[in-house]
Amino acid sequence: MTDTNTILEALRPVQDPELQKSLVELNMIRNISLENGDLSFTLVLTTPACPLKEMIVDDCKKAVQDLPGVETVEIEVSSETPQQKSVPDRESVPGVKNIIAVSSGKGGVGKSSVAVNLAVSLAQSGAKVGLLDADIYGPNAPSMLGLAEAKVRVQESPKGEVLEPAFNHGVKLVSMGFLIDTDQPVVWRGPMLNGIIRQFLYQVNWGELDYMVVDLPPGTGDAQLTLAQAVPMSGAVIVTTPQDVSLMDARRGLKMFEQLGVTVLGMVENMSYFIPPDLPDRRYDLFGSGGGEKAAKELNVPLLGCIPLEISLREGGDCGIPIVVSHPNSASASALSAIAQQVAAKASVAALT
Numbered sequence: 001m002t003d004t005n006t007i008l009e010a011l012r013p014v015q016d017p018e019l020q021k022s023l024v025e026l027n028m029i030r031n032i033s034l035e036n037g038d039l040s041f042t043l044v045l046t047t048p049a050c051p052l053k054e055m056i057v058d059d060c061k062k063a064v065q066d067l068p069g070v071e072t073v074e075i076e077v078s079s080e081t082p083q084q085k086s087v088p089d090r091e092s093v094p095g096v097k098n099i100i101a102v103s104s105g106k107g108g109v110g111k112s113s114v115a116v117n118l119a120v121s122l123a124q125s126g127a128k129v130g131l132l133d134a135d136i137y138g139p140n141a142p143s144m145l146g147l148a149e150a151k152v153r154v155q156e157s158p159k160g161e162v163l164e165p166a167f168n169h170g171v172k173l174v175s176m177g178f179l180i181d182t183d184q185p186v187v188w189r190g191p192m193l194n195g196i197i198r199q200f201l202y203q204v205n206w207g208e209l210d211y212m213v214v215d216l217p218p219g220t221g222d223a224q225l226t227l228a229q230a231v232p233m234s235g236a237v238i239v240t241t242p243q244d245v246s247l248m249d250a251r252r253g254l255k256m257f258e259q260l261g262v263t264v265l266g267m268v269e270n271m272s273y274f275i276p277p278d279l280p281d282r283r284y285d286l287f288g289s290g291g292g293e294k295a296a297k298e299l300n301v302p303l304l305g306c307i308p309l310e311i312s313l314r315e316g317g318d319c320g321i322p323i324v325v326s327h328p329n330s331a332s333a334s335a336l337s338a339i340a341q342q343v344a345a346k347a348s349v350a351a352l353t
């Protein structure tokens with residue numbers, strides 16, 4: 001007779017491909033019920049943005065469908081994002097499970113576009129997401145999220161005054177742009193950075209978040225240091241373009257995160273090739289091809305994906321509707337969503353291993 005134990009034993013060989021451990025051992029199979037031949041159970045993934053969801057569901061089905069007494073199999077999929085590891089001397093943000101920094105060696109490579117679309121894509125998968133825009137040089141996340149006119153409101157709370165984040169496209173946002181006068185010269189904005197980053201981490205009503213994405217200023221400056229020394233992080237994503245000069249800067253960024261004890265989850269190559277809007281099946285390798293792959297190999301970090309140059313990506317940024325919302329089937333939106341899944345999977349692996 002097939003009972004719960006038999007079903008668990010049948011599922012035991014099925015592994016989480018990322019963690020390379022049995023789903024049963026990872027306690028990812030719950031609520032098993034078998035009634036009149038109808039088997040149902042819940043598969044609890046480690047991130048709602050799991051890139052291998054379909055494959056795991058398929059493997060589970062195959063493992064149990066031929067058991068005696070089983071006629072139909074129904075698998076409900078849910079997720080529990082694990083909490084990133086704690087680090088001595090660093091204060092985590094209550095309620096926030098994973099902090100992921102997006103950084104670049106130099107300006108203008110598309111770091112903010114990647115950070116915004118990464119956050120929105122994670123939210124689209126069902127995760128609770130916040131975006132902390134720490135870029136004092138170009139705090140453009142508000143306009144990219146359609147929140148250019150938003151202001152942070154201050155609320156009284158038992159912990160003192162806290163900021164209420166703005167919200168759009170499923171993402172909670174606080175931005176340097178809300179607090180600093182962007183007409184002010186950058187030299188005056190710099191000294192405020194440390195204090196504002198801490199305020200944005202600990203004095204914002206973030207609530208429960210699976211992921212907090214941090215859009216850092218370009219380079220290897222105070223913001224990177226402040227963030228890495230304040231909170232434990234799941235890791236950093238480094239955005240680059242195929243030209244050599246920005247790869248050189250990426251290398252510098254990698255070194256810095258290494259020295260600060262922050263895992264680099266991988267590299268994203270932006271503006272990898274050009275797709276003309278009138279010929280969406282054409283692709284022009286303006287800078288040659290395979291550069292990102294080669295660089296990632298040289299730097300010994302995973303290449304999380306390559307995003308093409310597409311006019312609709314810029315337009316999406318300009319009009320406040322990120323491309324993963326406005327053109328979800330475009331080549332760049334697909335690349336960005338796949339990158340978001342990779343990042344989520346790597347953050348879970350880092351938390352659980």
Ligand SMILES: Nc1ncnc2c1ncn2[C@@H]1O[C@H](COP(=O)(O)OP(=O)(O)OP(=O)(O)O)[C@@H](O)[C@H]1O
Pocket residue numbers: 104106107108109110111112113114135137138139140218270271307308309310311313314315317318332
């Ligand atoms: N793949 C792409 N295709 C088309 N346009 C892009 C792409 N990536 C970025 N852009 C555009 O390039 C400009 C710079 O991008 P973004 O602001 O994201 O870069 P950044 O690295 O964050 O810059 P900054 O250093 O100013 O913060 C924006 O207008 C953006 O819309």
